[in-house]
Amino acid sequence: MKVVMRNAHSRRMREPRTRRNVVWSVVVFCAAAAMGSLALGATSAAAAPVSVHVRQAAQNPATSTDEQEAVASYQALQSNLYEPSVQLYQGLPSNSCDPYSCLWPFTNAMAGTEFLYASPGGSSYASDVGARLNGLLAYTDLKEISPNGGRQPQAFESAVAPPEGPGGNTYYDDNAWSALDLLDGYQLTENPTDLTLAQDTFNFIVSGWDTSRTDGCPGGVFWEDVAGSQRNTTANAGGAEVGLELYQLTKDAADLSWATKMYQWVDKCLSSPSGLYYDHVNPGGSVNTTIWSYNQGTMVGAGVLLYQITDKTSYLTAAETTAAAAVSYFGTGTTLQNQGPAFNAIYFRNLFVLGQTQPNSAYSTEAQAYATYMWTQRASSGLFLQNGQTNGVNGTAPMVEIYSLLAGSIARP
Numbered sequence: 001m002k003v004v005m006r007n008a009h010s011r012r013m014r015e016p017r018t019r020r021n022v023v024w025s026v027v028v029f030c031a032a033a034a035m036g037s038l039a040l041g042a043t044s045a046a047a048a049p050v051s052v053h054v055r056q057a058a059q060n061p062a063t064s065t066d067e068q069e070a071v072a073s074y075q076a077l078q079s080n081l082y083e084p085s086v087q088l089y090q091g092l093p094s095n096s097c098d099p100y101s102c103l104w105p106f107t108n109a110m111a112g113t114e115f116l117y118a119s120p121g122g123s124s125y126a127s128d129v130g131a132r133l134n135g136l137l138a139y140t141d142l143k144e145i146s147p148n149g150g151r152q153p154q155a156f157e158s159a160v161a162p163p164e165g166p167g168g169n170t171y172y173d174d175n176a177w178s179a180l181d182l183l184d185g186y187q188l189t190e191n192p193t194d195l196t197l198a199q200d201t202f203n204f205i206v207s208g209w210d211t212s213r214t215d216g217c218p219g220g221v222f223w224e225d226v227a228g229s230q231r232n233t234t235a236n237a238g239g240a241e242v243g244l245e246l247y248q249l250t251k252d253a254a255d256l257s258w259a260t261k262m263y264q265w266v267d268k269c270l271s272s273p274s275g276l277y278y279d280h281v282n283p284g285g286s287v288n289t290t291i292w293s294y295n296q297g298t299m300v301g302a303g304v305l306l307y308q309i310t311d312k313t314s315y316l317t318a319a320e321t322t323a324a325a326a327v328s329y330f331g332t333g334t335t336l337q338n339q340g341p342a343f344n345a346i347y348f349r350n351l352f353v354l355g356q357t358q359p360n361s362a363y364s365t366e367a368q369a370y371a372t373y374m375w376t377q378r379a380s381s382g383l384f385l386q387n388g389q390t391n392g393v394n395g396t397a398p399m400v401e402i403y404s405l406l407a408g409s410i411a412r413p
Helices: 024-035 052-058 065-081 103-117 123-139 172-189 192-206 233-250 253-269 293-310 313-330 341-357 361-375 393-406
Strands: none
Touching (some): 065 103, 065 361, 065 393, 103 123, 103 172, 103 341, 103 393, 172 233, 192 233, 192 253, 233 253, 233 293, 253 293, 293 313, 313 341, 313 361, 341 361, 361 393
């Protein structure tokens, strides 16, 4: 089976950043100070308070097949690809992020860990949640510089910072995934560092808004932190989800304003007549009309959050329209399978978010069909195969998330 990957994300094998060099000791010092009792070399998040809904779920451990498959997938991920001494995952030798994974796969491992922890039988994974936060900090770039040379809020770069890694360019969608993981971690452990870092990261995303009035369909957050970058559904809808979740937690009106602006830009510039969303707008205004599952998911999730905040049914109606169109378009066969686990995990988590507000069995039916198929696509190591290869972290970590969701994990964008 051929697995289709979009050109933009195939470029996650990218050149190391050369415009600045972050000294690792500075990152460690700042991270340790921000984390308080969570030292970088430890996983003491196990002692952090766990929110009530997680404690309640843990009192009723599940023995479902989905839960067992989530655990087995996680164990395969950890035993084959995790480096506990540095709390990072192995990268693919073919890309410039090596020896450790690029940020995009790491955020999927972080999400998978958090969704497993929030599943009915996942209470024993508290320390692993803390370890993922430690690992994420290895990607910190404290000296972000915009394409025009101006200072920006700190962000996470696409590869582990020097000297442990090569460093890499900065991507706004990568930072949206990172911030969503941080917000999920905060709601699971109540660790204030997660919330602070999520706000800092959203501030960076906001700085990527295109202010040119001559670009086609003006506005929107860029995909990459370089001049002339495309503007994608994921960078904007994912960023909107970050801002909306922050607003729910902090009531900062600026976060709501920016998030709404991002959502509305996607709806204006990338919506299709079918209710689905295209991939991106090029600087000249031409639109890449590829349909990817995670684009639909982020707009569904953002719409649900806007409905929860504003009580405007139009947002919920739009989310349901996109979800119905997506389920019809992707189905349960090769169209969905060819999206790959990394895109589909984001898609399904957001369908499940919608399902918590407007229940619809079609969402879990599609997710279960995909999960059942993928269980047959495993190597002897337990890692999942795509196009005959394990595809590193991105092939397996998202499946941990999907099985955890099916087992009853709490769905969040």
